[in-house]
Amino acid sequence: MRPTENPIPAAPAVTRQLAGFIENTRWSDLPTAIQHEAKRALVNYFAVALAGCDDPDIGKVLALQGCLRGGGQGRVIGRSERLDMLDAAAINAMSANVYDFDDTHIPTIIHPTAPVAAALFALAETRPVSGEQLLLALALGIEVECRLGMALHPWHYQRGWHITSTCGVFGAAAAVGNVLGLNARQLHWALGNASAQASGLVETLGSAAKSLSVGNAPRNGMLSALLAEQGFAGPEQPLEGERGFLRVMGEQPRYAALQEGLGEQWSLAANTYKPYPCGVVLNPVIEACLALAQQRDWSREPIDRIELIGHPLLRERTDRPTIGLGRESQVSAQHAVAVSLLTGQAGLASFSDAAVADERLRALYPKLVMRDDPSYSVESAQVHIWLQSGELVSHRVETARGGLALPLSDAELEAKLRELAAYGRSGCAVAPLLDGLWALDKAADAGHLMALAAG
Missing domain, CATH: 3.30.1330.120 (2-methylcitrate dehydratase PrpD)
Structure with a gap:
């Protein structure tokens, strides 16, 4: 007789729980400090994207995309080109990541804003999205990707997965799904669709290919949510299943990291902004x-x-x-x-x-x-x-400037945006962009920031 195999313990239904959290959370549920941190994350995002917009590798991708499928509504930060929204999201995330100057969630070393913000602003150029809607979705997307990272850390990186790319696709899917008004079932599908497109390798660090996978995260996350909106169904257990994301890409998934304090403890509170363009x-x-x-x-x-x-x-x-x-x-x-x-x-x-x-x-x-x-x-x-x-x-x-104990101030983030916008030679109108970012929660049209940020 065959020896009885030990069954894998049943996992909690974390996909369903996250989908409900995304659907039901409101802007007013976020603490004031987290609402402000979402704005700080966007100031840093536009700063680093404006620095990277003139990078030669970004130009190569833009030239190829122009040949393959030029035109569209999506603006490119710091440039004059227009692309379809999926390509615009990818390019803007790549620009934000190419100099390794983007933000960092300290517990996981995820760079959380670029995959989520790039998708949201691309969407906001195709339909009405208020500033409050975008900021809420940004906070939710960052929460999803960082909690997934916490559930996998450190085994995920040790296996060779680039955690910003692999978890960022879920953050983008969650954020876009929230703005689209998807219900919990559709959000479940969106996360499932994202699970089929989560990739990125540590081996690519130090090459342009690293930013390519970061660009794929918002592109694929947005596609995942848009497909779910059309009834395109994902698997029932994309995260917790026996062959789901958490078990395939980690050793001992910490399901508690996805569940405990959800809606009370926010990943944005552990987000940091770099004073130097490196790891x-x-x-x-x-x-x-x-x-x-x-x-x-x-x-x-x-x-x-x-x-x-x-x-x-x-x-x-x-x-x-x-x-x-x-x-x-x-x-x-x-x-x-x-x-x-x-x-x-x-x-x-x-x-x-x-x-x-x-x-x-x-x-x-x-x-x-x-x-x-x-x-x-x-x-x-x-x-x-x-x-x-x-x-x-x-x-x-003991603690470097820009870390959790010595965070960059709002004024230092503003100075970073001014400096990096000049470095990228975009001609971006920095002062109106900063004014718009700090007042974004009062704006009726979040997409107008892309007009200010374009070259």
Whole structure:
């Protein structure tokens, strides 16, 4: 006789619960602080999208899409082209992600706003959507994608899945479904349709393909909700099923992360905005090196060895000594240490092809060794520098600027938008755009912001 196989324990009906949450939550249910955080997320979103709008890889995708199916109602942030709404959503999310300057949900390292906001604004150009509707849907979409990330973290990333892309498609589907007024059954289908289109690989980090999967998240999420509106049915258990998203893409799904505090504890409260255009785990590293750069001219010092201590995720994501492109430098600890230490700068130009080609910086790459210390948070790091004389110089950052304990202020986010809009050379009307973002909950037409943001 065959031995009796242990059945997989029944999972809670989390898809149904999330669908009901999306359908029934109202703007007034959100705490005032979360309502304001939704606006802050959009200020940062437009800032980083305006920086990336002129990136050559974005131009390549736009040129191809123009040949395949040009024309449409969808504006492209920082540019004059018009596309259909699915392509517009994809391009705008890619622009927001291409420089790795987008926001970060600290518990999961998801970049939550781009996949959701890009879909919502593309939709808002095709039908009336009020500012309050869009902000509510943004908060709901971010909640869904981040809770899914919490249910899968850290196994999901360790398996090689790019969590912003894989979870972002669900956030976009939830948000668009909310604006469309889908009922719980249709929202269930939308999440099911999204489950069939959730993809993105960590292997693509440091390449343009990483942003391609981020662009697919709003495109596919929007398509999932629009199909559900037409009665296109998804599976009954797309999230919790035996072969559903959570079990296939993780080891031990934490269903409680999807259920506990739903509607009371909001993921936007754990969202952060970067002061530097690189992987968020590099923020404390850069801060430590910038502090050291103020002490002396390290380009004249005979450095023997540099040791970087941090959370294991720091090494897993950024130990990249053999980079050749600016895109790769965004996730390279070797480059982040070298450029911030030797130049005292860490802006967009610091992570460019030209910066990576600088032999002064490259000479420092092999001197870096990385050491894991699980007692460190992802927002902390320590840098030790040994000189050939034997002298040791160190600096530790417990919490980097832009983290949960030291968040960027509203004024700093405004300054970021102004700076990045200038960098992207879009000609965007920054002052009216900022005014519109801060007053979005009072606006009858959320789509008008895209007219202000277009080139």
